Amino acid sequence: METFASRLAASIAKSDSLACVGLDPPADLLTDSQSGSDPEQIAQLLTNWGIDIIRQTHQFVCAFKPNLAFYEAFGSAGVRALEATMRYLNENHPDIITIGDAKRGDIGSTSQAHAKYLLDHLNFDAVTLNPYLGIDALSVFLERADKGGIVVCRTSNPSADDFQMLELGGRPLWQHVLLKAATEWNRNANCLAVIGATRPDNLRQARKIAGEHFFFLVPGVGAQGGDVQEAVKAGGNQAGSGVIITSSRSILGSPAEAAAQLRSEINQARPRLA
Amino acid sequence: METFASRLAASIAKSDSLACVGLDPPADLLTDSQSGSDPEQIAQLLTNWGIDIIRQTHQFVCAFKPNLAFYEAFGSAGVRALEATMRYLNENHPDIITIGDAKRGDIGSTSQAHAKYLLDHLNFDAVTLNPYLGIDALSVFLERADKGGIVVCRTSNPSADDFQMLELGGRPLWQHVLLKAATEWNRNANCLAVIGATRPDNLRQARKIAGEHFFFLVPGVGAQGGDVQEAVKAGGNQAGSGVIITSSRSILGSPAEAAAQLRSEINQARPRLA
Numbered sequence: 001m002e003t004f005a006s007r008l009a010a011s012i013a014k015s016d017s018l019a020c021v022g023l024d025p026p027a028d029l030l031t032d033s034q035s036g037s038d039p040e041q042i043a044q045l046l047t048n049w050g051i052d053i054i055r056q057t058h059q060f061v062c063a064f065k066p067n068l069a070f071y072e073a074f075g076s077a078g079v080r081a082l083e084a085t086m087r088y089l090n091e092n093h094p095d096i097i098t099i100g101d102a103k104r105g106d107i108g109s110t111s112q113a114h115a116k117y118l119l120d121h122l123n124f125d126a127v128t129l130n131p132y133l134g135i136d137a138l139s140v141f142l143e144r145a146d147k148g149g150i151v152v153c154r155t156s157n158p159s160a161d162d163f164q165m166l167e168l169g170g171r172p173l174w175q176h177v178l179l180k181a182a183t184e185w186n187r188n189a190n191c192l193a194v195i196g197a198t199r200p201d202n203l204r205q206a207r208k209i210a211g212e213h214f215f216f217l218v219p220g221v222g223a224q225g226g227d228v229q230e231a232v233k234a235g236g237n238q239a240g241s242g243v244i245i246t247s248s249r250s251i252l253g254s255p256a257e258a259a260a261q262l263r264s265e266i267n268q269a270r271p272r273l274a
Numbered sequence: 275m276e277t278f279a280s281r282l283a284a285s286i287a288k289s290d291s292l293a294c295v296g297l298d299p300p301a302d303l304l305t306d307s308q309s310g311s312d313p314e315q316i317a318q319l320l321t322n323w324g325i326d327i328i329r330q331t332h333q334f335v336c337a338f339k340p341n342l343a344f345y346e347a348f349g350s351a352g353v354r355a356l357e358a359t360m361r362y363l364n365e366n367h368p369d370i371i372t373i374g375d376a377k378r379g380d381i382g383s384t385s386q387a388h389a390k391y392l393l394d395h396l397n398f399d400a401v402t403l404n405p406y407l408g409i410d411a412l413s414v415f416l417e418r419a420d421k422g423g424i425v426v427c428r429t430s431n432p433s434a435d436d437f438q439m440l441e442l443g444g445r446p447l448w449q450h451v452l453l454k455a456a457t458e459w460n461r462n463a464n465c466l467a468v469i470g471a472t473r474p475d476n477l478r479q480a481r482k483i484a485g486e487h488f489f490f491l492v493p494g495v496g497a498q499g500g501d502v503q504e505a506v507k508a509g510g511n512q513a514g515s516g517v518i519i520t521s522s523r524s525i526l527g528s529p530a531e532a533a534a535q536l537r538s539e540i541n542q543a544r545p546r547l548a
Contacts, residue, residue, distance in 0.1 A: 027387065069380060069387035075395045076357055079350040103380050105404060106343060107431040108498075109523075110375075113301065113343035121349045130379055132406045132426060134433030152406060157381040159408030166450065168440040173447070176440065249383075 004125060004148040005189040008215070011062040011097045012241060017263040018232070018270070020063040020099065020217070021255070022248030023050050023085065024070040025078070039077035046074060046081030051088055057251065057259035063097040064089060065246055086122045097125045099217070099246075103152055105130030105137040115140045119147050126150055128194060128217070131177045135185060145188040151181045154206065156196025156220040174202075175209060182210035192217055195235065197226025197245070203235035212237045215244060221262075222250025228262065229269035240270035278399060278422040279463040282489070285336040285371045286515060291537040292506070292544070294337035294373065294491070295529070296522025297324050297359065298344040299352070313351035320348060320355030325362055331525065331533035337371040338363060339520055360396045371399045373491070373520075377426055379404030379411040389414040393421050400424055402468060402491070405451045409459060419462040425455045428480065430470025430494040448476075449483060456484035466491055469509065471500025471519070477509035486511045489518060495536075496524025502536065503543035514544035 012018060025046050034045060054064065066085060071078035089098055100122060104114045118127045119141070126148030129138050141149035154164055154174040164174040171179075178193055185191045195206050197220035206216060216235050220226040228245060235243045245266055251258035286292060299320050308319060328338065340359060345352035363372055374396060378388045392401045393415070400422030403412050415423035428438055428448040438448040445453075452467055459465045469480050471494035480490060490509050494500040502519060509517045519540055525532035 024383070027383075027390065067384060067387075069378075069384045069391065072353075072391040073387040073395070075391070076350050076353040079346075079353045083350055101384075103404075104343075104377070106377050107429065109298070109301075110341060110343045113341075113347040116301065117343065117346040117349070121347070130377075130404050130406055132404055132437060133429050133431060134436030134438075136431040136433040155381065155407050157407060157410040159410040162408030162454065163406060163447065163450065164408075166442045166447065168442050168447075173437065173440065176437065180436065 001146050003145045003189065007125060008062070008097055008148070011095055014095055015060065015062045016267070017060055017062045018241065018243055018245055018266050019061045019259060019262045020065050020244045020246035021053065021057045021061050021251055021259055022101065022246050023053060023064060023066040024248045025049055025074070026252070027073060039075070039080065042074060042077035043080035043084065046071070046078060047084040047088070050081070050085040053251070053255045054089065054093070056256040058093050058096060060259040060263045061096065063099055063244055065099040065101050067101040067248065083122065086124070090123055098123070099150065100124035100127040103128050103130050105133050107133055107136045111137055111140045119144065126192070128152060135180070138185060142185055142188060142191055145190055148190045148192060150192040150194055150217050151177060151185070153177050153181065153193040154195045154199060154202050156198040156226070175205070178206055178209050182214045186214070189213070194219065196220040197231040200227070200230045200234035203231060207235055207237065207242070212239070212242070215242055217244050217246060219246050221245055222247045228265045232266050232269035236270060238271060240272055275420050277419045277463065281399060282336070282371055282422070285369055288369055289334065289336045290541070291334055291336050292515065292517055292519055292540050293335045293533060293536045294339050294518045294520035295327065295331045295335050295525055295533055296375070296520050297327060297338060297340040298522045299323055299348070299355070300526070301347060313349070313354065316348060316351035317354035317358065320345070320352060321358040321362070324355070324359040327525070327529045328363065328367070330530040332367050332370060334533040334537045335370065337373055337518055339373040339375050339522070341375040341522065357396065360398070364397055373424065374398035374401040377402050377404050379407050381407055381410045385411055385414045393418065400466070402426060409454070412459060416459055416462060416465055419464055422464045422466055424466040424468055424491050425451060425459070427451050427455065427467040428469045428473060428476050430472040430498060430500070449479070452480055452483050456488045460488070463487070468493065470494040471505040472498060474501070474504045474508035477505060481509055481511065481516070486513070486516070489516055491518050491520060493520050495519055496521045502539045506540050506543035510544060512545060514546055
């Protein structure tokens with residue numbers, strides 16, 4: 001069995017990229033007359049939208065990240081498009097990591113149902129997860145060394161501080177989450193953490209806490225205001241890796257150019273071994 | 275516009291019940307040959323399963339709670355069944371509250387996509403939400419007084435203590451969440467909180483913190499070991515209300531009898547106005 005860690009490393013090496021393109025079908029993707037058409041046709045339009053972006057950007061990225069909410073917003077037709085998009089990715093780009101941005105987090109048989117849907121049915125390589133319920137909500141994912149679990153840790157929204165910055169025993173909550181993610185949850189080297197790009201100081205602290213070999217998924221560059229190179233310098237490790245920088249809305253206008261530029265900006269900021 | 279609070283009160287009064295039946299289609303619902311059939315047929319079998327339970331139990335409950343993960347585990351066919359089940363509930367039992375057990379929690383346009391899917395497309399009256407990202411992940415739901423947001427607060431799984439019991443200023447994290455849920459997030463009287471039935475001491479504390487008029491959604495009775503009457507006494511308010519006791523797997527064998535018994539057990543433990 002290939003582990004998630006080795007697959008991620010191979011994808012980064014092959015693409016020479018730490019860039020990830022997010023697939024967030026816009027709410028206004030369909031014209032009014034298309035919205036009224038049958039589910040089969042809606043699914044086809046959404047699928048084509050994703051495939052077009054994948055075709056234009058695949059050579060510049062180590063990962064694609066469909067955001068489930070944007071597909072679900074179109075109902076079961078959207079979920080059919082997600083299934084078709086994942087089939088396309090698995091068939092045509094099996095080396096590129098697929099991240100299901102789902103932010104799930106539940107326990108017992110519900111957690112198993114999430115894994116069945118996300119890891120088996122859709123065949124994502126990794127999924128984003130919410131840590132509020134503790135390891136019970138994550139273990140179904142992290143037990144599988146061929147898959148990755150990406151724990152939401154420090155987000156970039158204003159109200160992130162409602163709880164993530166509450167100090168417990170001298171440490172904000174998000175650092176407690178990160179400590180667990182980087183140690184006890186990471187026995188299969190397949191636990192990662194989400195840290196927003198708009199908080200480079202937190203990325204710097206996170207790297208110190210998590211050590212050299214841990215990966216951060218970093219959203220929030222571009223449309224959300226985070227600086228790419230600052231994020232790479234603050235969050236990256238000494239080997240010039242350790243971060244996956246993800247961009248969604250910012251690439252929609254001209255995907256090929258935007259993805260090429262994202263890779264290039266990131267690579268300029270990576271320390272490179274001679 | 276009818277508010278969520280008034281709809282919930284009316285549903286409880288009409289059914290004389292604080293019981294909620296969860297709809298969790300079991301993973302082994304389909305035979306091997308059925309699993310291989312076309313999505314249309316799978317969706318029909320799942321829909322029929324739900325409608326059968328609804329027919330047998332609707333007179334005993336104030337709410338139905340489909341758990342999205344169990345539908346999603348069947349892929350887009352499962353989501354089609356969820357859509358059909360919600361259409362059936364909205365057409366046949368418009369007075370019964372529908373709770374989408376989704377535990378979503380994300381920000382910005384993702385949060386709006388969740389609301390579009392859950393509140394508009396599926397037309398749930400209320401949804402369960404995860405508080406880790408703060409109010410930004412909840413406000414799209416709580417701003418709508420005709421809908422309810424049910425914040426996961428204190429869960430019954432062993433690792434709930436990983437974070438929920440971390441203390442700040444003499445209060446565990448879950449109580450910080452509850453305090454916000456019961457005050458600043460509750461301006462439309464449409465914020466509720468999930469507190470597990472297996473922790474009656476926490477239910478008692480939660481009632482003290484949240485005051486008389488707040489509602490708890492209480493899972494964990496039956497299969498998960500929580501005692502119904504203890505949960506009602508610990509979590510209920512002085513008016514004999516304030517809790518929605520939800521049961522899913524325990525009712526699967528004989529839904530009508532189990533739902534009737536759940537209502538009856540709850541009602542025996544409710545203080546009743548003379």
